[in-house]
Amino acid sequence: DAKTTQPPSMDCAEGRAANLPCNHSTISGNEYVYWYRQIHSQGPQYIIHGLKNNETNEMASLIITEDRKSSTLILPHATLRDTAVYYCIVRAVNAGNNRKLIWGLGTSLAVNP
Amino acid sequence: DAGITQSPRHKVTETGTPVTLRCHQTENHRYMYWYRQDPGHGLRLIHYSYGVKDTDKGEVSDGYSVSRSKTEDFLLTLESATSSQTSVYFCAISDPSKVVDLYEQYFGPGTRLTVT
Secondary structure, three states: OOOOEOOOEEEEEOOOOEEEEEEOOOOOOOEEEEEEEEOOOOOOEEEEEEOOOOEEOOOOEEEEOOOOOEEEEEEOOOOHHHOEEEEEEEEEOOOOOOOOOOOOOOEEEEEEO | OOOEEEEOOEEEEOOOOOEEEEEEEOOOOOEEEEEEEOOOOOOEEEEEEEEOOEEEEOOOOOOEEEEEEEOOEEEEEEOOOOHHHOEEEEEEEEOOOOHHHHHOOEEOOOEEEEEO
């Protein structure tokens, strides 16, 4: 599975858009990009995933570059409750019985009032 | 929120004692997973289950065993706890209609285990 690189920390003002980047320059054609977040002392929370088209749901938007080497998770109107560690994970979906997700250390997003 | 509970939520135990952690779901999801989370590491998969009595090893399975006798319950057992197993343990579930959905997982609140 491709390795991902995320900045260790970011700040965002409440009410503004939070744009969280992820680099996955070695991504393969069958690998999806998944985003999770983890609020302090809670279990991780699934946000969104995509292959090559941009995706949007009630939580966020995922923008994947045309060459698929990077992506950006967008929280359009960040609130204090969005303060969390955000994880970008790349995973091939046809990789046999290995069900491992490689979790890095993510980006710690602080939303400030 | 997905109906996932973990018990106990906190436990302190001594080295060498057996410990069983329980994950219970009310979602009737087929897949269940046990992860551990340690400072400086991402979450790491211990074991997972793809159905009743069907389990397989993850990346850090040594020292752990699992059982799933009912769809709703997935047990993680440390046969003889060691200090290196001090960690936060998370259970997760998924119910993929497509393979890509395997990795859309929903997590429980976690169990903080301390082995002294």
